[in-house]
Amino acid sequence: MSTEKERLQSETYAQYLEKTHRLGRIFTSAVLILLIGAPFLMGAYLGAMPNLSAAAKAFLGVGIVYLISCIVEYLIYLPMLGAGGSYLGFITGNLINMKIPCAMNARDIVGVKSGTPENEIVSTLSIATSSLVTILVLALGVVLMIPLQPFLQSEALQPAFENVVPALFGAMACKYYRTNRKVALIVLTFMILLYILVPSLLGSVSMMIIPSGALAIILSYLSFRKKEENTDV
Amino acid sequence: MELLGRLNSPVMYLICGGIIAFVAVICVIFAVRAYKAGKAIGIDESKMKRVITASATFAVLPSIGILLGVIALSGSLGTPWPWLRLSVIGALHYETQVAEAAAEAVGIGGLSIAGMTPEAFVTIALLMSIGIMWGMVFVTVNGKAYSNKLTAPKNTDKKKKKGKIDLSGFGDTAMTAMFIGLVSAYIASYAASIISGNGSFTFTGSPLPLAVAVVSSAAMWVFIRIRETKGAEWLDSFSVAGSMLIAMISAIFFGKIM
Numbered sequence: 001m002s003t004e005k006e007r008l009q010s011e012t013y014a015q016y017l018e019k020t021h022r023l024g025r026i027f028t029s030a031v032l033i034l035l036i037g038a039p040f041l042m043g044a045y046l047g048a049m050p051n052l053s054a055a056a057k058a059f060l061g062v063g064i065v066y067l068i069s070c071i072v073e074y075l076i077y078l079p080m081l082g083a084g085g086s087y088l089g090f091i092t093g094n095l096i097n098m099k100i101p102c103a104m105n106a107r108d109i110v111g112v113k114s115g116t117p118e119n120e121i122v123s124t125l126s127i128a129t130s131s132l133v134t135i136l137v138l139a140l141g142v143v144l145m146i147p148l149q150p151f152l153q154s155e156a157l158q159p160a161f162e163n164v165v166p167a168l169f170g171a172m173a174c175k176y177y178r179t180n181r182k183v184a185l186i187v188l189t190f191m192i193l194l195y196i197l198v199p200s201l202l203g204s205v206s207m208m209i210i211p212s213g214a215l216a217i218i219l220s221y222l223s224f225r226k227k228e229e230n231t232d233v
Numbered sequence: 234m235e236l237l238g239r240l241n242s243p244v245m246y247l248i249c250g251g252i253i254a255f256v257a258v259i260c261v262i263f264a265v266r267a268y269k270a271g272k273a274i275g276i277d278e279s280k281m282k283r284v285i286t287a288s289a290t291f292a293v294l295p296s297i298g299i300l301l302g303v304i305a306l307s308g309s310l311g312t313p314w315p316w317l318r319l320s321v322i323g324a325l326h327y328e329t330q331v332a333e334a335a336a337e338a339v340g341i342g343g344l345s346i347a348g349m350t351p352e353a354f355v356t357i358a359l360l361m362s363i364g365i366m367w368g369m370v371f372v373t374v375n376g377k378a379y380s381n382k383l384t385a386p387k388n389t390d391k392k393k394k395k396g397k398i399d400l401s402g403f404g405d406t407a408m409t410a411m412f413i414g415l416v417s418a419y420i421a422s423y424a425a426s427i428i429s430g431n432g433s434f435t436f437t438g439s440p441l442p443l444a445v446a447v448v449s450s451a452a453m454w455v456f457i458r459i460r461e462t463k464g465a466e467w468l469d470s471f472s473v474a475g476s477m478l479i480a481m482i483s484a485i486f487f488g489k490i491m
Contacts, residue, residue, distance in 0.1 A: 070367035159488035161308025170449025195425030213414030
């Protein structure tokens, strides 16, 4: 009796998974098309189309870093989130700062293990719920922001908005530099000297991520290998 | 300023809001299916309700942090597009950085409404879409095969310990190194532009971006210290956006004296 019930449950779960993949693929493809189509649609309204060569140039600089980052995230997060959770997680984003900790928290609360059907269900429920909450909070926030727009657009506030990027990198520097101070100091000093000596490079900072990142990876690899050798001894 | 008005027009809200609404519907469909399947395979309903409640409460604080990101980007990209990007797929650090790189490539110097043109805006928007879509592409193309491979999750920890510890260990280190390189390329440019920003060793560049980065870094350090000493894990959700806002406010004051 119990075996029959288990067999039925197993079949139901297999059907659920199969349909989850099918729906996941359809919805993810649809969202991809919408996200890539939106700039062109907005362009039709604004009377301008994207400059594809500039987009390609910028992608070569900074997009490559995130392509690698996306591959790593995909390989690591899919086993954590399960099928349904992964489709939703990659569609709704904010993985590291919200979806992963939220799903982990939900799993811990109800005590399920990775790779089990329970994990699949709990992760999907958790990510769907947290995504809906974010969508609601942001929608409410945006509605409340409308009356504030004249204030946000005032001249006095422009220095603040013109320095969004330095503000971001300052915060990120603190976060990442403390993980490997020696590498950070060498790379930062090298890049400062390079820009000072070749000022024309200041016009294409996003391309300079490539040599800067390569130097950081090489130095980290050398220090990692040294640590490994010391551990072996 | 006229362009900012158009970026905040009802048409832009309609385009972006429509996509957000579609994603919300997808979330509801997945949640309902998961709940029904959970019931069918014998998961206790009270457990699933606890998951929903816990996840909803967990998400409120980080969502407010994400909203601060929308506010931070709204001055240069209008409200609807950052609203879409941060409701769906994006993350603040990624969006700002890619937008900056695209602004540079399109020839407006940097992410600022002052030099923004419609062409620059749609190019920035396109790059933001393309740059971070890869997770979605991989899961669409390979998600089923990869998750099928993972259906036998036995001894993954042991395998790592015995054979692949070196590589996986360096994977994390390499990711961090890559971000150190990325951040350094920008921070170094702020420092060097003071000296050579207007030509080699002219010492006439603006110190404002560097000052803002230093304030942001200091604010982040305070957030991290509070979290570590007081165990305030919830601060994680606000630390990046909070540091950015503190630094951006400081830019208003620095702007008057520099």
